[in-house]
Amino acid sequence: MFSLSTTRAHCLRRTYTSPISPRGRPWRFQPPRRHATATAIPTGATENTATVEPTEFLSDIPESGFIDIKPNEGLLFFDNVYPVLSAFLDSRFIPLRLDRLSSAEKLLKHTIPPTSPIKITQVIPRIKDGGAFIKYTRPQNLTDRDVERQMQDLLTTQKIKPWYSPFGQVRCFLVQGQPWLEDLQRFPATRIKVEFDGGPDIPAEELYTTFRRFGRLVDINPLPKDSKELPRYAYLTFWKIRSATAARNCLHDLKIKTPDGKETQLRILYSPVVKAHTIRKWILDHPKIVLPILAALIAAFAIAVFDPIRTFFVRAHITHSLDFGSKAWTWFKGAASTYLILSKKPGTDTSGDLSVLWQERKETVETLKSWLLESSETFIVVQGPRGSGKRDLVLGDVLKDWKHTLIFDCEPVQDGHGDAQIIRAAAAQVGYRPVFGWLNSINSWVDLAVQGTLGTAAGLSETLETQFTKILQNTATALKQVALSHRLKSDKDSFLNDDEWLEAHPEHRPVVVIDNFLHRSDPAGEKIYQRLSDWSALLVSANVAHVIFMTNDVSFSKHLSRSLPDRVFRTVMLGDASPEAAKRYVLSQIHSGTIPEKSQETDQLDSSIDQLGGRLTDLEFLARRIKTGEAPAQAVSEIVKTSANEILKLYFLGDPSKRSYTKEQAWALIRMFGENGTGKDQLRYNEVLLHGLFSKNGEEALQALEQAEFITIVSADGRPWAIKPGKPVYRAAFKKLQNDQVLQAKLDIDVATELTKTETANVAKYEAELTTLAQLPSKPSEIYGRVSWLLKKLQASQVKIEQYEKEIAGLKKVLQTQF
Numbered sequence: 001m002f003s004l005s006t007t008r009a010h011c012l013r014r015t016y017t018s019p020i021s022p023r024g025r026p027w028r029f030q031p032p033r034r035h036a037t038a039t040a041i042p043t044g045a046t047e048n049t050a051t052v053e054p055t056e057f058l059s060d061i062p063e064s065g066f067i068d069i070k071p072n073e074g075l076l077f078f079d080n081v082y083p084v085l086s087a088f089l090d091s092r093f094i095p096l097r098l099d100r101l102s103s104a105e106k107l108l109k110h111t112i113p114p115t116s117p118i119k120i121t122q123v124i125p126r127i128k129d130g131g132a133f134i135k136y137t138r139p140q141n142l143t144d145r146d147v148e149r150q151m152q153d154l155l156t157t158q159k160i161k162p163w164y165s166p167f168g169q170v171r172c173f174l175v176q177g178q179p180w181l182e183d184l185q186r187f188p189a190t191r192i193k194v195e196f197d198g199g200p201d202i203p204a205e206e207l208y209t210t211f212r213r214f215g216r217l218v219d220i221n222p223l224p225k226d227s228k229e230l231p232r233y234a235y236l237t238f239w240k241i242r243s244a245t246a247a248r249n250c251l252h253d254l255k256i257k258t259p260d261g262k263e264t265q266l267r268i269l270y271s272p273v274v275k276a277h278t279i280r281k282w283i284l285d286h287p288k289i290v291l292p293i294l295a296a297l298i299a300a301f302a303i304a305v306f307d308p309i310r311t312f313f314v315r316a317h318i319t320h321s322l323d324f325g326s327k328a329w330t331w332f333k334g335a336a337s338t339y340l341i342l343s344k345k346p347g348t349d350t351s352g353d354l355s356v357l358w359q360e361r362k363e364t365v366e367t368l369k370s371w372l373l374e375s376s377e378t379f380i381v382v383q384g385p386r387g388s389g390k391r392d393l394v395l396g397d398v399l400k401d402w403k404h405t406l407i408f409d410c411e412p413v414q415d416g417h418g419d420a421q422i423i424r425a426a427a428a429q430v431g432y433r434p435v436f437g438w439l440n441s442i443n444s445w446v447d448l449a450v451q452g453t454l455g456t457a458a459g460l461s462e463t464l465e466t467q468f469t470k471i472l473q474n475t476a477t478a479l480k481q482v483a484l485s486h487r488l489k490s491d492k493d494s495f496l497n498d499d500e501w502l503e504a505h506p507e508h509r510p511v512v513v514i515d516n517f518l519h520r521s522d523p524a525g526e527k528i529y530q531r532l533s534d535w536s537a538l539l540v541s542a543n544v545a546h547v548i549f550m551t552n553d554v555s556f557s558k559h560l561s562r563s564l565p566d567r568v569f570r571t572v573m574l575g576d577a578s579p580e581a582a583k584r585y586v587l588s589q590i591h592s593g594t595i596p597e598k599s600q601e602t603d604q605l606d607s608s609i610d611q612l613g614g615r616l617t618d619l620e621f622l623a624r625r626i627k628t629g630e631a632p633a634q635a636v637s638e639i640v641k642t643s644a645n646e647i648l649k650l651y652f653l654g655d656p657s658k659r660s661y662t663k664e665q666a667w668a669l670i671r672m673f674g675e676n677g678t679g680k681d682q683l684r685y686n687e688v689l690l691h692g693l694f695s696k697n698g699e700e701a702l703q704a705l706e707q708a709e710f711i712t713i714v715s716a717d718g719r720p721w722a723i724k725p726g727k728p729v730y731r732a733a734f735k736k737l738q739n740d741q742v743l744q745a746k747l748d749i750d751v752a753t754e755l756t757k758t759e760t761a762n763v764a765k766y767e768a769e770l771t772t773l774a775q776l777p778s779k780p781s782e783i784y785g786r787v788s789w790l791l792k793k794l795q796a797s798q799v800k801i802e803q804y805e806k807e808i809a810g811l812k813k814v815l816q817t818q819f
Contacts, residue, residue, distance in 0.1 A: 065181040067133065073121065074144040075175035076134045076151060079246045083164050084130035084188050113154075118147055124181065129188055129245040133179065148174035173214065173246050177254035177266065188245045189272035190218075195233040199264030201225075202234070202256055210251065211236055215243025235271060244270070307474060310432050314478035317431025318406050318510060360581050361393060364572055368398045368548075371570055375506050378546040379536070379564060381556055384574030385727070386709060387617030390550045393574065394513060404482050404510040406430065406475070406545075408532070411516040414525050419464045422528075426468055430475045465527055472535040480544045483509050502543040511546045512539060518553035533563035540564075553707065554715075576614030576728055583609050589623040608632040612639065613728020636732075643733035651710055652747075660704035664754045667747040668693050669711065670734045673725065681731070682722040685713065692755045745814040752804040752811070759797040759804070766794040 069075055112120065112134075122135035138147055151172040160170040196202060202210075204220045211217060216239040223232050238244045248268045255263045283290045316322040371378050384390050399405050408429045416422035427435045462470075480498075486508040487501055488494070502509065514532060519525075536547040549556065560569060577585065583605050612618050618639060625635035652663045668691055672683055689698045702723070705711050710730075714722040725731050738744055770790050773783055 066178055067122075067124065067135065067181065069135070069178075072140070073135060073137050074118075074147055075179075076136065076148065077126075077131055077173050077175050077179075077246060077249045078134060079131045079171040079173065079242055080162060080165060080168050081132045081170060082125070082127045082130045084128075084241055084245060112151075116150075117142060126181075126249065128183075129249055130242060131245065131249065133175065133249070144174050148172065168242070171242075171246065173250045175250045177250065177252045179249045179252050186270055187272070188241050189270045190239070190241050190244055191235055191237045191271045191273055192244050192248055193233055193235055193269045193271040195231045195267040195269070197231060197265040197267050199256075199262045200258055200260070201232050202258070202264055202266075204234070206256065207234060207236060210254075210256065211247050214238070214247040214250070215240050231267075237273075306434065309434070310474045311478050311481070313433050314431050314475050315481055318404050318478060318482050360578060361574070364574070365393065365397045368394070368572065372398075372402070372511065372546050373506055375503055377540045377543070377567070378506070379540045379560075379567060379569055380546070380548045381560070381569050381571045382548060382550045382574060383554065383556060383571060384552070385576075385615070385712065386552045387615045387727070388574045388576060389616040390574055391515060392616075394548055394550060399511055399513070402511055405513060406479070406510060407513045407515060409515045410519045410528070410532070413528060414516075414520045419467070422464060423467050423471070426471055426528075430471060430478075432471045432474060465531060468528060468531055472531065476535065476539060476544060479510050479512070479539065480542075483544060499543065506543075506546070509543065509545050511548060512536065513548045513550065515550045517549045517551040518556060518559065529559055530562065533560050537563040552709065554713065555703075555707075577616070577619070578614060579606075579609055582612075582614040582619055586619055586623045586626070589620070590626055604632045608636040611636050611729070611732045613731075615727055615729065618727070618729050639729060640732045640736055643727070643729045644736045647710075647730065647733055647737065648743075651705075651708065659708075661701040661708075662693070662754070663747070664751045665693050665701050666705065666710060668751055669705070669723070670737060671748075671751075673731065673734050674738045682714070682724045685720045685723055688723060692758055693751065695758070741814055742818050745811040745818075749808050749811045749815075752808050756801055756804045756808075759800045762797045763794055763801070766790045766797070770794075 067075060112118065118136040118138045120134055120136050122133075124133035124135070126132055136147070138144070155170055155172055161168065162170070194202075194207065201222065204222055207220055207222075208217060218237040218239050220234060220236055222234040223229060236244075236247075238247070248270065251266055252268045254266045256266065257263055313322075368380065368382075371380055382390050382394055395405075395407070413422055413425045413429065416425045424435055427433060480502075483502055484498060486505070487498075493501060493504060496504065514536065517532070518529060536549075539545045540547050549560070557569065576582075586605060586609070608622065609619075612622060621639055622632070622635050625638065626632060630638075651666045656662065669683070669688065672688065672691070685702075688694055688702065691698075694701060702711070702713065706713050706726075709726040711726050712724045713720045714724060716722075725734065770787065773787055773790075776783070
């Protein structure tokens with residue numbers, strides 16, 4: 001772009017030679033040092049002058065920016081000489097010698113031959129518009145149209161193509177108007193605004209005829225006739241931007257005569273199509289397309305950036321590479337052990353010598369260790385009631401020498417309230433970080449707003465299952481990296497691929513321990529358990545890790561078989577310790593690991609342990625109370641009392657709608673365990689189902705009570721055959737509850753009331769059928785047997801109702817006389 005600055009101190013040196021100069025060199029066109037503007041050739045110069053002396057910058061152009069044309073002079077506009085500039089590419093960024101690489105040299109060398117009768121007097125580059133003006137003088141016998149026609153014929157023959165536009169060529173047009181040479185921040189556009197000055201509007205047909213020769217027109221938009229806007233104008237849109245630049249430079253200030261004899265002068269300006277906020281508007285108008293793409297981009301960014309970081313932290317959690325295990329920490333633990341109780345790792349001995357208790361389970365420990373060293377798939381389940389020592393057995397004995405273990409405790413995950421807390425708890429179990437729980441909450445709100453507006457969700461938020469699956473996927477990647485970290489290039493089997501190497505080296509696989517599996521049953525928990533099962537099955541099938549499930553639920557096979565339907569689980573069932581082992585364990589803890597000889601103190605424990613049973617948690621509680629100075633009988637009495645209060649709180653109080661059983665069913669079992677004044681160790685499973693309270697949905701209620709650890713169902717030969725208390729200490733706790741006469745009377749009233757309701761419903765059913773039979777028009781003899789059976793059933797139910805009412809009346813007296 002050239003400048004029409006009033007500063008005239010800048011002079012440019014430009015050298016012209018004829019196409020065939022005396023020195024034999026082609027006619028070259030030297031560009032200006034700053035802005036290419038104009039080069040003047042003295043009027044008296046001849047066609048074959050060798051060198052033209054420099055002239056003053058735009059000396060022949062007035063400061064108004066218009067080119068002075070004399071009667072014998074004309075002006076041509078050569079198009080496609082330079083690249084067209086825009087607001088993003090000003091002439092300041094054009095190389096100083098751009099025109100040496102452009103078509104200017106070819107223009108002056110080939111377009112106007114030496115034999116041409118015209119003579120160039122001035123060259124005015126228009127870099128911004130991508131062209132150049134050539135001012136010439138012509139003989140009297142030639143018209144400007146003749147000159148234009150000759151130049152166009154030559155360009156058609158030569159087909160001069162610039163280097164920057166291989167599919168375009170230089171074009172030439174006669175300048176009919178008076179071009180305005182401005183250097184404003186106005187850049188070429190395909191649309192031009194044609195203002196009508198000093199006359200009526202030019203019809204669209206006339207505009208088409210005038211402007212069509214510069215290139216294809218796309219549209220003509222004249223100003224409405226009823227518009228009061230002045231000056232009047234019309235918009236012309238060209239197919240190509242160079243057509244618009246040629247039209248503006250050739251027709252600006254052109255005067256057109258109208259049919260009524262008046263003249264209208266054309267003022268032509270570039271008018272870029274302003275599309276304000278086009279991108280933003282398109283995004284807002286197409287949310288169904290943009291939002292899924294945005295979600296995909298965010299997900300891709302998160303995977304590319306955060307997944308490697310999360311995998312690193314999970315791996316560090318497994319290998320403990322970031323743990324604070326320095327000498328300073330070891331010194332601090334030793335110095336502070338006198339004043340502080342520092343927590344130990346799960347599975348470590350916390351109160352005594354567990355070898356006394358686990359001596360009878362030594363075979364189980366060895367079996368588990370041998371399973372972990374087998375190359376086949378290891379899907380192990382350790383099942384036992386709560387407090388039976390599963391965690392200490394697995395982590396303290398089986399895995400104490402295993403290098404890499406990962407413990408996933410389902411209890412804190414299940415106890416989380418809301419998706420965000422559940423995800424944070426799951427991430428904490430495996431060391432998965434960073435976790436952006438707040439981001440998913442924001443995405444949920446966005447999805448809700450979009451769904452309310454468009455009717456469909458944007459898909460930005462992720463469900464609990466999706467987030468939980470991501471955590472497990474990153475954990476699986478970290479586990480495989482840990483397993484393969486033991487592989488060396490110098491190994492004999494280095495030629496094996498990763499999968500073959502993992503299968504051949506089970507000793508290097510990490511062990512994943514899933515504790516408290518099936519801790520609590522609810523819809524959200526079922527999905528988490530199923531995801532864990534599927535994930536564990538993949539780890540085992542791919543030989544990435546060994547997996548050990550620890551659960552209290554006896555129905556674990558129903559959940560795990562969905563993930564591995566064609567595999568047999570290796571199962572270890574843990575029960576309570578035998579009375580002798582339980583006794584030796586308590587004594588070893590009381591006496592700091594040493595077991596005293598048989599004495600009066602050991603004899604006093606026999607009756608206490610008979611009531612308490614072999615549950616590890618209860619034995620530890622007993623040992624701690626005895627160490628504080630309590631007698632064994634007193635300690636057991638307190639434990640039984642605590643258990644009785646626990647039973648009341650868990651199984652009889654609270655919201656009954658959250659239970660799949662009734663408190664009357666639980667109390668009926670307690671009464672059955674304490675029949676005839678002596679506590680039973682177990683009940684017949686089918687005998688319990690014959691009780692009136694278990695006549696409907698009895699098996700579902702028993703399974704719910706087992707899930708709540710109120711009872712334990714014992715199976716044999718594939719079928720349930722006995723029912724035991726959920727904990728051994730519950731036998732004594734049941735008896736203590738029955739000794740509370742007020743509590744017993746209240747719950748017995750509830751049981752009798754429920755049974756009365758059942759029998760009353762039976763009586764109503766029998767009476768309805770008898771009424772139907774009585775309404776028959778004839779009394780066939782075949783119905784007499786049915787009527788007799790119904791009458792006997794009705795009488796039996798009535799007798800039970802009367803019996804229950806008498807029982808309720810007697811129990812109410814207890815409530816009225818005792819506290």
